[in-house]
Amino acid sequence: MRLNPSQLAGHFNRSLVPFYVVGGEEPLLIEESLDAIRAAARKAGYGEREVLEVDAGFDWQRLLESYASLSLFSARRLIELRMPRGIAPGRRKSGSDDDAETDVEPSGSGNGAKILTELAARPAPDTVLIVVCGKLDWRARGGGWFMALEQAGASIYVEAVKPERLPSWLEGRLKRAGLDADAEAVQLLADRTEGHLLAAAQDIEKLKLLFPGIRIGAAEVQEAVADSTRFEAFDLTDKMLSGDAVGASHALQRLREEGEEVPKLLGALGYDLRCWAAASLAYERGGDAAQACAEAKIWKSRQPRFIKGVMRAKAASVLGWLRRCAEIDAAYKGGSYEKAWEDLLTFVLDASGAGITTSQPVAS
Numbered sequence: 001m002r003l004n005p006s007q008l009a010g011h012f013n014r015s016l017v018p019f020y021v022v023g024g025e026e027p028l029l030i031e032e033s034l035d036a037i038r039a040a041a042r043k044a045g046y047g048e049r050e051v052l053e054v055d056a057g058f059d060w061q062r063l064l065e066s067y068a069s070l071s072l073f074s075a076r077r078l079i080e081l082r083m084p085r086g087i088a089p090g091r092r093k094s095g096s097d098d099d100a101e102t103d104v105e106p107s108g109s110g111n112g113a114k115i116l117t118e119l120a121a122r123p124a125p126d127t128v129l130i131v132v133c134g135k136l137d138w139r140a141r142g143g144g145w146f147m148a149l150e151q152a153g154a155s156i157y158v159e160a161v162k163p164e165r166l167p168s169w170l171e172g173r174l175k176r177a178g179l180d181a182d183a184e185a186v187q188l189l190a191d192r193t194e195g196h197l198l199a200a201a202q203d204i205e206k207l208k209l210l211f212p213g214i215r216i217g218a219a220e221v222q223e224a225v226a227d228s229t230r231f232e233a234f235d236l237t238d239k240m241l242s243g244d245a246v247g248a249s250h251a252l253q254r255l256r257e258e259g260e261e262v263p264k265l266l267g268a269l270g271y272d273l274r275c276w277a278a279a280s281l282a283y284e285r286g287g288d289a290a291q292a293c294a295e296a297k298i299w300k301s302r303q304p305r306f307i308k309g310v311m312r313a314k315a316a317s318v319l320g321w322l323r324r325c326a327e328i329d330a331a332y333k334g335g336s337y338e339k340a341w342e343d344l345l346t347f348v349l350d351a352s353g354a355g356i357t358t359s360q361p362v363a364s
Contacts, residue, residue: 019153241309245354
């Protein structure tokens with residue numbers, strides 16, 4: 001059977017199955033699903049837990065031996081087979097573009113895909129096997145070991161939460177935390193976390209502690225979880241994108257007066273510059289600024305400003321600004337604090353369109 005994380009509670013009300021495959025693209029939801037399975041197993045009397053870590057030299061016979069052995073401490077036991085990102089049982093990578101990075105057989109002894117398929121055909125009594133993996137392509141999930149375990153048990157594969165679905169995901173999370181938030185608050189939380197579900201979950205926990213029983217608005221979100229550097233950096237980047245050199249320089253000055261450090265500020269700016277560069281490259285290929293911003297996975301609420309940016313500056317210029325950010329960071333960490341701030345101001349003015357011809361690359 002195939003389950004999503006929200007279905008697990010109802011699933012456990014019936015019974016545990018002998019096999020679970022847990023994987024996908026959202027680490028937070030993967031770990032929460034694993035925690036739910038472990039808790040249900042403990043409640044059902046699975047008193048022993050064994051963890052096998054798969055690496056490039058993993059001997060799959062260990063899994064066979066562990067699965068066949070009797071428990072010394074408990075009548076019921078849980079075995080977790082954990083495969084890190086980039087390793088999964090299946091064919092060896094041949095180097096062609098068609099082979100997924102995550103469909104690679106470890107180089108140790110034994111055929112993992114064959115062994116997992118065999119175990120699925122003869123589940124052991126009073127043993128639950130959890131296979132934990134990262135991102136898998138459609139081929140790995142559509143046949144072989146994955147389907148065998150899914151048919152003999154259950155799979156929980158967590159797709160990435162798309163930007164357009166993040167507000168509804170946050171709404172559901174807020175409600176489960178006992179919070180009521182208006183649309184503006186939800187959107188602000190989505191903008192702040194930028195798709196990082198762990199950060200979103202942590203922010204919701206802060207809101208739960210600070211505002212129990214209170215309807216959450218944008219003001220509460222800013223008070224509770226706003227990282228001043230990130231929000232001010234948004235304001236700074238927005239002015240740079242729009243070509244507002246005066247406003248951008250004032251935003252930078254505010255950040256300095258508030259005691260922000262250059263490396264932290266560059267980290268926030270770097271994210272926006274990478275998005276800007278990706279969108280500019282897409283724009284130069286296709287000539288549609290809105291579509292370019294969508295391809296670069298820029299949040300809809302910020303796309304109007306990025307559209308201005310990609311129409312104003314070529315990708316070569318933006319990539320040059322990214323290199324300058326790295327140089328400024330190195331100067332600051334090398335002890336040249338004042339020079340770093342001066343160079344940062346020059347960079348901000350250049351990126352805002354003051355004193356340069358934006359159609360030409362910026363020298364690094």
